[in-house]
Amino acid sequence: MSIEKGKINSRQLLFLIAGFVQGSVLLIDFTVGITEHQTWMVILAGLALTAPFFLSYVVLAKRFHGMNLVQINDIVYGRFIGKAVSVYYIFFLLMTLSFNIRDVGELYITFLMPDAPFIFLLIVFTVTCAYAAIKGIEVLARVSHLFVVTGIFVIISTFILLIDQMDFSNFLPFFELPFARIFQGIHIMSAIPFGETLVFLVIMGCLNNTEHMVKNTFIGLLIGAISLLIVSVRNTAVLGRTQCIWTSPSFQSIRLIDIGTVLTRMDFLIGIAQTVLIFFKCSLFFYALLISLSQLFGLKTYLPLVLPLASIEVIIAATVFQSPVDHAMITQNAGIIYSAPLMFVIPPLSLLIAKIRGLPKLEGDGET
Amino acid sequence: MIFLLLIYALIIIINVPQLIKRREWRELTAFFILYTIAFTLGLMYVLDIPIPSPMKALQHLIVDVLGIKYPQ
Numbered sequence: 462m463s464i465e466k467g468k469i470n471s472r473q474l475l476f477l478i479a480g481f482v483q484g485s486v487l488l489i490d491f492t493v494g495i496t497e498h499q500t501w502m503v504i505l506a507g508l509a510l511t512a513p514f515f516l517s518y519v520v521l522a523k524r525f526h527g528m529n530l531v532q533i534n535d536i537v538y539g540r541f542i543g544k545a546v547s548v549y550y551i552f553f554l555l556m557t558l559s560f561n562i563r564d565v566g567e568l569y570i571t572f573l574m575p576d577a578p579f580i581f582l583l584i585v586f587t588v589t590c591a592y593a594a595i596k597g598i599e600v601l602a603r604v605s606h607l608f609v610v611t612g613i614f615v616i617i618s619t620f621i622l623l624i625d626q627m628d629f630s631n632f633l634p635f636f637e638l639p640f641a642r643i644f645q646g647i648h649i650m651s652a653i654p655f656g657e658t659l660v661f662l663v664i665m666g667c668l669n670n671t672e673h674m675v676k677n678t679f680i681g682l683l684i685g686a687i688s689l690l691i692v693s694v695r696n697t698a699v700l701g702r703t704q705c706i707w708t709s710p711s712f713q714s715i716r717l718i719d720i721g722t723v724l725t726r727m728d729f730l731i732g733i734a735q736t737v738l739i740f741f742k743c744s745l746f747f748y749a750l751l752i753s754l755s756q757l758f759g760l761k762t763y764l765p766l767v768l769p770l771a772s773i774e775v776i777i778a779a780t781v782f783q784s785p786v787d788h789a790m791i792t793q794n795a796g797i798i799y800s801a802p803l804m805f806v807i808p809p810l811s812l813l814i815a816k817i818r819g820l821p822k823l824e825g826d827g828e829t
Numbered sequence: 830m831i832f833l834l835l836i837y838a839l840i841i842i843i844n845v846p847q848l849i850k851r852r853e854w855r856e857l858t859a860f861f862i863l864y865t866i867a868f869t870l871g872l873m874y875v876l877d878i879p880i881p882s883p884m885k886a887l888q889h890l891i892v893d894v895l896g897i898k899y900p901q
Contacts, residue, residue: 552883556883556884580874641899641900644899645899648899754859755859758855758859759855760855760856760859761853761855761856762853762856765844765848765853765856765857765859765860766859766860766863768840768843768844769840769860769863769864769866769867770863770867772836772837772840772867772868772870772871773863773866773867773870776867776870776871776873776874776880777870777883779874780874780880780882781882781883781884782882782884791884791885791887791888793899794888794891794892794898794899795884795887795888795890795891795892796884798891798897798898799887799891
């Protein structure tokens with residue numbers, strides 16, 4: 462039984478993935494403090510490392526066409542182990558959504574509206590995401606290209622406006638940092654912007670056909686990765702080593718834009734773009750969480766769960782970390798370690814088991 | 830506190846009558862499970878009762894108990 466009635470096509474999926482990865486543009490700051498001027502390398506290495514795993518998500522979704530993650534787990538691992546694996550995924554979705562909601566709150570408190578109550582910002586943002594999730598995946602998919610175009614426009618325009626302040630010697634020397642830090646940076650990159658695309662294991666069940674699915678999903682991933690790369694190159698070229706001392710290097714670099722003293726203080730552009738992109742990412746996370754939870758409970762619709770779940774998310778987001786420093790410290794260690802099996806072990810393993818057991822069996826074969 | 834009670838009363842008014850009318854008992858049960866968790870967390874937050882962070886527990890388990898961490 463499918464909870465979502467809406468259908469999307471593979472071109473819309475391309476924009477959904479691109480917008481989702483662009484939504485992590487704020488989160489590359491977690492890596493900057495560790496990998497400094499080599500962040501651009503870490504983004505490319507993270508992409509290369511995650512690509513085979515991302516392929517496993519797509520192939521798995523293609524093999525179990527029309528099914529979401531919870532249904533796939535039930536078929537592959539059986540009813541009880543499947544449910545346990547699904548609960549692990551749901552915990553990941555619940556926590557990651559709350560981190561992203563908190564990111565928006567911290568962004569506003571630190572840079573845009575320092576006097577606003579933190580909880581109020583979280584409530585407003587979460588209710589907006591809940592509204593988008595109520596509208597369903599079809600509506601989100603129909604507007605996805607607008608989010609991607611907005612993101613690309615802001616990223617490219619700020620890059621062009623900052624060209625005169627760029628110093629490309631800031632990228633030197635190459636391979637200066639110890640391997641452990643580079644490895645940690647690659648792990649953060651492969652887990653946060655790229656590995657989180659496992660939410661599409663829930664969303665890809667709504668695809669109306671699987672034609673060009675692999676190609677379009679990879680183009681989407683590539684658009685997102687290139688956006689992150691441009692942001693990273695811009696920040697390093699403009700700020701150099703000082704980028705490590707700022708809370709948000711993107712905001713700091715955009716503040717340096719000064720075109721004839723007319724075009725200045727353009728950090729509001731970044732504020733708008735990041736809010737829009739994180740909103741899109743959080744809406745997709747919220748939607749995936751609702752579908753997974755409803756499937757786990759065996760419900761016909763996810764709508765009754767929206768408001769209670771939004772309330773839970775707000776409280777978790779407000780209390781899960783004590784400060785932005787605490788947030789960064791935990792994400793850079795436990796945050797990326799506990800989610801590694803979900804991204805890099807379970808999907809390829811599910812695919813392997815499905816292949817060996819010949820799943821999913823057609824109706825009439827005696828099984829699902 | 831009053832604001833919290835108003836919000837949670839509103840959530841019940843929006844969802845429950847429709848669910849009862851459509852006789853969706855499973856949905857109603859799932860709704861009340863999440864609603865109870867949400868209300869408890871909301872109440873703890875408003876009354877300034879510390880809410881345990883699942884990430885702190887995970888950090889303790891992974892870093893302190895299992896010893897898996899990146900060198901600082």
